[in-house]
Amino acid sequence: MSEQKQQDLEPGFIFQRVARQRLRLTDKRLAPHNLTSAQVFLLNWLLHRDGMTQKELAQRLSIGTVAVSGMVDRLEVAGLVRRGQDPNDRRAKKVWLKDSVRTNRELLSGLAKEINDVSFKGMSATEIKTLLGLMDKVHRNLVEALDADDPSKWVNEQPIRR
Numbered sequence: 833m834s835e836q837k838q839q840d841l842e843p844g845f846i847f848q849r850v851a852r853q854r855l856r857l858t859d860k861r862l863a864p865h866n867l868t869s870a871q872v873f874l875l876n877w878l879l880h881r882d883g884m885t886q887k888e889l890a891q892r893l894s895i896g897t898v899a900v901s902g903m904v905d906r907l908e909v910a911g912l913v914r915r916g917q918d919p920n921d922r923r924a925k926k927v928w929l930k931d932s933v934r935t936n937r938e939l940l941s942g943l944a945k946e947i948n949d950v951s952f953k954g955m956s957a958t959e960i961k962t963l964l965g966l967m968d969k970v971h972r973n974l975v976e977a978l979d980a981d982d983p984s985k986w987v988n989e990q991p992i993r994r
Contacts, residue, residue: 854947861943866910870895872940874903875912878929879937885924886915901925 858869870893877892878884884892890900904927907913912933918924933940952960 850951854951857950858943858947861946865939871903871907872943874900874907875929875933875940878913878927879933879940883926883928885918885921885926887924889927 855869858872862868862872873893874889877889886897886900886904889904890897893900904913904915904925908915912930913927914930915925915927918926952963955963
C-alpha cells in the first residue's frame, strides 16, 4: 500500500475529512438561507432548550464565549433570536428563539436529513447503526480522556523538537 493510501486510512485524517466535508456540504445547502452550519448548531441547541445562556451555548458548541456572542449578534440582526438578561445572574445573557425559527424547524430538519442521506448513501440501516454506535463510543472515550487527562498516562511525553 502506498504511503499516501496508508495516510488516508489514519483515523485522525478520516475523522477530519468526514467532519470537514459534512460542514462544507451543510454550509453549501444553508447558503441560500443566509445561515452557516455553526449558526444552525446553535439554533438546534436552542430548539432543544430555549433560553440558554451564552456561556452554556459556548460549552455545548465547544467554542469560546466571544465567538458565541458574535454568532448571536448576527442571528439577532437576522431576526432569528433575541437576547436578554438572566434574572438570576445580571452578568449572564440568555438567548431565546424567535417564532420564525420554530416555524422553519421542518426546513432545518429536512436539511439535516439530506446531509445524513448523502453521508450514508449505500449503507444499510444495520451498517449505519453500527457506525453511529462506534462513533459514539469514540466520542465518549475522548470525553472521558479529556475529563481525566493525566499527562503521566500519555505514551509519548517527549516535547516536539524545534
